[in-house]
Amino acid sequence: MKLGKPQRQHRVAKLLETHAVSNQAQLVGLLAEEGVEATQTTVSRDLEEIGAI
DSSP: OOOOHHHHHHHHHHHHHHSOOOSHHHHHHHHHHTTOOOOHHHHHHHHHHTTOO
16 A cells, blocks of 8 residues: 555554664565555655655
8 A cells, every 4th residue: 555655654653662773674564564565765765854864
């Protein structure tokens, strides 16, 4: 499923809180497991915007 930016960024933040994520590809995979479509580029932008990197 495609989520809007705020909803996707919320999911990203929650995944970072609950998983030991070591790279963006892993985060893309975790989102996919939850049914969220996101590219590595989108995840990279989200991480920067939420202040995670």
